[in-house]
Amino acid sequence: MPRKIIIAIDGPAGSGKSTAAKNIAQKLGFTYLDTGAMYRAITFMALRKGIAEDVPAVIDLARNIDLRLQFDNGVTRVFVNDEEVTDQIRTAEVNAKVSDISKIPEVRAELVKIQKKLGERGNIVAEGRDVTTVVFPNADLKIYMTATLEERTNRRYKEFKEKNVEISREEVKENLAKRDRLDSGRAVSPLKKADDALEFDNTTISIPNELDILIDKVKEVLDGNRKSR
Numbered sequence: 001m002p003r004k005i006i007i008a009i010d011g012p013a014g015s016g017k018s019t020a021a022k023n024i025a026q027k028l029g030f031t032y033l034d035t036g037a038m039y040r041a042i043t044f045m046a047l048r049k050g051i052a053e054d055v056p057a058v059i060d061l062a063r064n065i066d067l068r069l070q071f072d073n074g075v076t077r078v079f080v081n082d083e084e085v086t087d088q089i090r091t092a093e094v095n096a097k098v099s100d101i102s103k104i105p106e107v108r109a110e111l112v113k114i115q116k117k118l119g120e121r122g123n124i125v126a127e128g129r130d131v132t133t134v135v136f137p138n139a140d141l142k143i144y145m146t147a148t149l150e151e152r153t154n155r156r157y158k159e160f161k162e163k164n165v166e167i168s169r170e171e172v173k174e175n176l177a178k179r180d181r182l183d184s185g186r187a188v189s190p191l192k193k194a195d196d197a198l199e200f201d202n203t204t205i206s207i208p209n210e211l212d213i214l215i216d217k218v219k220e221v222l223d224g225n226r227k228s229r
């Protein structure tokens with residue numbers, strides 16, 4: 001049995017890293033870790049409690065929250081204190097606030113601790129903004145996903161339309177561009193490509209094609225592991 005591996009995928013919003021990570025995890029029977037869902041859950045709870053502007057209160061929330069992720073049939077179900085918040089963490093309000101909450105170093109420290117613990121079991125595909133650089137710097141395969149802002153806007157706009165959310169294409173584009181700026185520009189664990197990450201631009205690549213390419217990359221890693229034994 002080859003050693004259990006960690007695959008880490010970072011990239012900006014709408015770059016398709018969740019789709020890729022989920023597909024790889026399902027194909028290989030690996031665990032899928034959506035780290036963004038964790039930052040979203042804290043943000044949602046902070047907004048609900050009316051404490052999102054109160055940094056010490058948000059830190060306290062992050063230290064005491066009972067957060068559970070469950071990957072079922074391609075969907076990450078998120079529970080806070082056993083209440084399911086899967087849909088509530090994906091609203092425009094959470095989108096608009098999550099970058100602010102996720103730049104708080106103490107919040108990051110709490111969530112990174114949980115993420116590293118989950119990674120200890122191995123055979124995991126993790127995705128986020130700092131999983132290749134901070135959470136799993138020794139991952140067996142690191143991927144930095146990108147796509148043009150236009151393409152990422154089209155993807156997010158389509159998702160909102162499917163959920164009947166009233167939002168203009170221009171607004172979606174501005175929100176994405178703003179989140180890119182905040183996530184890449186923050187002082188702690190900014191989004192950036194790790195030196196040893198494979199850069200993967202999927203602007204014009206279909207999802208099935210992308211999966212084939214990425215599975216080949218994983219197989220190379222697994223073959224390398226076998227040869228080095």
Ligand code: DC
Pocket residue numbers: 013014035036037039040098099102103127128129130131179183
């Ligand atoms: O991947 P996503 O859009 O669900 O992530 C939501 C936000 O959470 C993103 O704008 C920045 C933050 N995030 C982070 O700071 N670090 C991570 N590892 C994952 C997400």
